[in-house]
Amino acid sequence: MSKIRLEITRCKGCGYCVEECPRGALRFSGHISDKGYDTVMVDESLCVACGSCYRVCPDRVFEILE
């Protein structure tokens, strides 16, 4: 089962989550959204569902599922 879900259309590319993730599971994808932001992507194999990204994201991109 997935640990984490991203509502990526909300991402504004601020980078807070990338800096905060203790496992280096988040990085910029290079995919530019319709709003013009470089959005993030997650490597789920590294994610430990700690929730740090959820807490620091101003745009409610993350849902932690377990």
Added chain:
Amino acid sequence: MKLKAPESVFSSASFCPGCGHGLAGRLIGEVAEELGIEHKLVTVVDVACCSFHIDYWKFDTIMAAHGRDIPTAVGVKHVRPDSAVMAYMGDGAAYAIGMAETIHAALRNDNICVFVINNSVFGMTGGQMAPTSLPGERTATSPKGKDPARYGTMSGLELVKQMDVAYVARGELIGSSGMVRAKTLIRKAFTHQLNGDGFSLVELLSPCPTNLNLPPVKAKAFVHDEMTKYFPLGEFVDKGGNV
């Protein structure tokens, strides 16, 4: 740990990338839902950047004249004493144009919660120097840096905490631990109101990357490393508590 954004907050679209208003709005939604007060919460927002919240959260919300959220919230509390009532504003509204309103509500110990988002500038109007701008801080109206010999730096919290109020605290909307702490402060403020203890003010240090002219992660570092030197974090008044 399962974590899902509160349903009472459904957007933050118009805030700039990395703006602390999105973080504060979400925390208020989380706390309101955890306390079960989301249906009786009346929020009063200021006309500046924080006014976007009027379209972003499901609470009954009033937009007050600039700097007058606190008297508006006090009025709501008088006619609807069973509602939970909060005023939400920036440092410009709370500590500059609305300083008199802030002080007198605190003097009366009015039973409302006040949340002040302190980002060290006047945000919506273009990043002009504010009472909260740090010595040396470059702003739209202090391009060479704020001259401390000419202008002081102060947060209105320093005055409010000297009064006989229920709760005064300062947190930062920075990092996972800062967010957990900030949420605790917000919850304590609401709990004091629900207990009838009186006036609460929680100031949250917040990044405004746009007007600091910094990428969000550097704006965040400015708040955590520089702003906290002038605006120390902590709980200063906690009626019936341990402070």
